[in-house]
Amino acid sequence: MKSCSYRISGGDYANAGAASSDLKAVLKRIGVEPAAIRRTIIAAYEAETNVVIHALRGEMRVTIGPGQIDVEVDDDGPGIPDIAQAMKEGFSTAPAAARELGFGAGMGLPNIRKSSDRFVLESTVGQGTRLRFTVHLKAHAVAAAAGNGMRISPERCTGCLRCLRVCPTQALRVRRGTNAPAILEHLCINCAECIAACASGALAMSAAAELPDPKGRSLLIPSSFLYQFGAGIGPESVRRALTELGFAEVRELGPWHEALRRATEQYAAHSKALPVISPACLAVVNLIEMRFPSLIRNLAPFLSPIEAACRDWAAEGKSVMVASCPAERAALLLRPATERLEADIIPPALLAQKVMPLVAAKRGAESSSASLELKNGNSRTTSKTRTTTRTSTKEGVLEVTGIRHVVRVLEEVENGLLPDVRVLELFACEQGCFGSPLLKEDAFISRHRARSGTAAEEARAVRREKPFTARAGLRLDEDMAKAMAKLSEIERLRRTLPGKDCALCGAPTCDALAEDVVLGRTACSISDCRTLTKK
């Protein structure tokens, strides 16, 4: 635990930011992760300049603990009469002198709130203002705040335990007595394996239940969506149907995948950390951040296709997005959020329901669509055609799909066993995003059909502003000595268990049960083991 405090003088513009500078040096010396430093410093500087602009004097006190940075800024300024108004972007009471310097844009308080995990503002008019904010150092705390995009319906759970066995990060538990899956959010990578395994529908992506009014809005769909309606119904029919529904514009994700692929290959030509891993699949990115932090430097520094496609586009209330997995949904929700956004992210099935009646009537009209489109494809080289030829001919690019294969390949990379690969394209789902369990058509079939598809959309790869950061999901304790003690306790306990990994206790493996007991996770004990209790 380390504390520091700084005096701030009101009106002393020459020294505005001095406290934040000093704080930054302290955080760097302690070795706080760069992303947390950045967020803390943005918030601290805004708070500091607020005191300089509005108050006579103030004080900033900072406490740096093992898991978080707490900052408290007190001032004796005039106070804020209407806090809700002060929190609005663009609202400012700064004097003209401050505005001339570029301050007083009404972004300060919103900026602090955006940059921190917890934000409390108290103010008494005529006495002063106290602002407190916290930045979490544990990445998983942030991930948990964002939610993992899963919806659990306990009443549907049949207790089959299939989900436990397929989860690649052992993030699921089905505790006795509750008879419903629970997710350890800090371990979940949003890969949708459990959704694929769940036959009863107890596990699903949480998403809007009703299609938002399409009138005059634009729609973003995964390209795979165009190939969900059988052989007789080609992409043109589906596009037409979407327009008939009322969408003003229909955009596809395919070209954005292609743009990212090109950018990643270009990046690989200069990168020293080989193989370069494409961030095309967000579940894979999550997996790397959690389980393979040493490979974070291999990730190409771009946004995933859906993040890139929505970056400058999905303005408030103007667009509807189809997310084909919880990872995509979580990424969309992490964007500077508007309240309506959640209702504007829909699962493919919901849209398919609406499209089906419209295209079914015309079934057969495009019966020879495959050959027709091939001709079109020849005249206008399409992103999809390029995709397949490039991937198959380009040397040193390895595409791997399916989470189990992905994990094995990443292990090989970590052990330095893949020097012959320059670019890795990894997807959690089989056949990439075509294999999302949220899509109805078989991945191999829809991907085959998509090879002749066309998409004229312009797309580009977008550099990330925030770096990838390690998630502390697997760490047993912040303190290494304690972590080691816990590890040996887990191993001791593990030896008393049968090692059958039957999952009947509600944890996926005997190891996981031992870990749960030692870490004191949700009500469980060693007596949950059926084999032990039978004896």
Next chain:
Amino acid sequence: MKLSELADKLGAQIVANVERADEAQVERFHVSDRISDLLNSGSDETLLVTGLVNMHLARVAELMDAPGICLLDGIAPDAPLLEAALRRGIVLMISESGREETAGLLRACLLEELCEEAD
């Protein structure tokens, strides 16, 4: 792209820390006249472009690890800004052209570099 190369192509004059302009690299730029914007968008790969001229720019660049600042319309920095930039090792350059033109040139330069990397 190296800041020195960028300044060359932009026809901008480097007035502080010329010697660092050869090592400092940027991959993007951000144009704004609001300190909060510059703070939010600053990074160790970002050139801050602004019509503001005051010493707080150097502070923001330092806090966000931004390697350089580009001023607009040929307006020279005042003494406090120049001194603050020198002290903190931040490359300071002056573009003769205005906001839109400078932004256009910067965009073209950085894109061109991306394309060259591709070839």
